[in-house]
Amino acid sequence: MSTHATLLRSHGLSVTPQRLALLQTLSQYPHITADQATEAVRKSLGTISRQSVYNTLNALVEKGLARRIQPIDSPALFEDRVGDNHHHLICRSCGDVADVDCAVGFRPCLEASDDNGFIIDEADVTYWGECPKCQPKISNVHTTTKTKTKTRKAIS
Amino acid sequence: MSTHATLLRSHGLSVTPQRLALLQTLSQYPHITADQATEAVRKSLGTISRQSVYNTLNALVEKGLARRIQPIDSPALFEDRVGDNHHHLICRSCGDVADVDCAVGFRPCLEASDDNGFIIDEADVTYWGECPKCQPKISNVHTTTKTKTKTRKAIS
DNA sequence: GTACTATTTTGGACTGCGTCCAAAGTATGA
């Protein structure tokens, strides 16, 4: 019960019903927009302001308790799965997002080939393609907008 | 001169002064926002509507002649460097963006560990950190907002 | 338990990025 409360306290955030409800909501969805979160919290609390949702989500991201991903053509998505260096598969057709573990091992993506002098602390990998539901039935030619080589089935 | 014109024609796009100016502009900046592009084009053409800028940029992305990247806390950035599977380093402090070649070899990032049934056609890697200019002078402790392990210098 | 203070929440206004739309203009192909 107080898991979320202690989590908040241990990160220096005071405990409010709004924040608890948001943590609860985050734990129920793999990825969720601020608006969807607002709607979900309103079902349990009755009401919450949009500003509080953003305040809280941003605070959680600040403290490393949540992560924000920013797909093209979509509002930001929030997730509470953090610290495991996982990545995301996004469907170009329906926008569906799936988690995927890192391909190469433990946090390999922090090794850029040339860091240009940057001190890198995070790598963010997004795979773009088509989810099973959106794939054409006859999977030889499928119409997309890109010139590049397409239609790769991953091995594993 | 007609390089850009033929490029447009060969992709089924008609040739207009606005499009030529935008291609010219794209080739001059490694990464540019729609607004910056508008401003730049207005310096050469005198005028262009915002809608035309977006139309053209989107068309170029459609045809694979440009790429759009969508950093958090920034409007979309466009670049004309395409087809070489390069990635991006973004500075959390100043927002500066640098290109970086792929770490592991040729398009390795298309190999997700588990594709969840997706047909993957592109992988998008963003490294987050601090650029040389924004790094604190004494580089032991530096204040950021994250809990995770930080301050990794890449090897190569 | 009460009182005080700092933090949080609220909601209304506002900004920025991007799109929609219909009318006018222009490139292309016959």
Add this chain to the structure above:
DNA sequence: TCATACTTTGGACGCAGTCCAAAATAGTAC
């Protein structure tokens, strides 16, 4: 040269997110 389809224009609009000041509430000290 003409006709048509595409492009450009600019004004309205929508959505995601932030700003702000006032009200409410959590944490702290007594």
